């Protein structure tokens with residue numbers, strides 16, 4: 001029986017979503033369209049009568065800004081926003097900054113799909129020679145995490161994302177839900193996929209087929225054990241949502257010549 005409702009949200013489009021680059025732990029801002037998506041998401045949630053008591057975000061600006069814009073559009077700016085690196089996007093390791101279509105050309109579309117969507121495959125790790133290494137690991141936002149900087153990931157499979165996310169879900173987010181507070185989670189494509197895998201009991205092979213569009217709220221109905229009791233609902237215009245999912249999937253294909 002459905003006892004709790006939770007809204008899960010992949011942030012609005014970021015600048016590197018637009019450029020088709022693996023963004024991951026690089027702190028890119030929302031694009032102009034991403035701002036509009038977040039605002040539209042807030043308006044939709046308001047129209048449908050949602051209210052929130054607490055919002056959880058990652059430490060990355062695109063998920064924080066999305067939360068702010070959603071709350072502003074809902075006229076609920078006062079709602080507390082709690083941030084953790086454990087909701088950050090999957091760490092794409094050495095792939096960070098690379099263009100997916102170029103990678104499909106160089107390594108094949110199937111390999112790019114394995115890197116993007118498989119459960120157990122970890123991309124090659126980032127090292128100090130990587131152009132974004134210093135920017136990520138010298139960032140002050142990672143100075144006060146619940147693990148030391150040395151323990152932060154250098155690359156992650158989806159399974160490793162779930163492994164670092166679960167303690168936060170079990171210890172922080174879950175108790176808020178159980179206490180009756182209504183929760184919005186503003187996070188990322190793959191941190192949301194990892195959470196969906198856990199809550200919906202999706203198999204290691206089926207999670208490959210789950211893709212989330214940007215700026216689209218996902219309604220989850222959970223039982224008292226915080227397990228999904230019905231299929232997730234992506235809220236909004238279903239034709240546009242399917243087109244947006246296809247667009248994300250197609251990012252991993254070789255770009256046809258102009």
Ligand SMILES: O=C(OP(=O)(O)O)[C@H](O)COP(=O)(O)O
Nearest residue numbers: 021022023024089116188189190
């Ligand atoms: O930063 C990313 O995700 P985000 O836009 O949800 O934060 C990743 O680059 C998403 O890439 P993917 O869709 O190839 O897994």
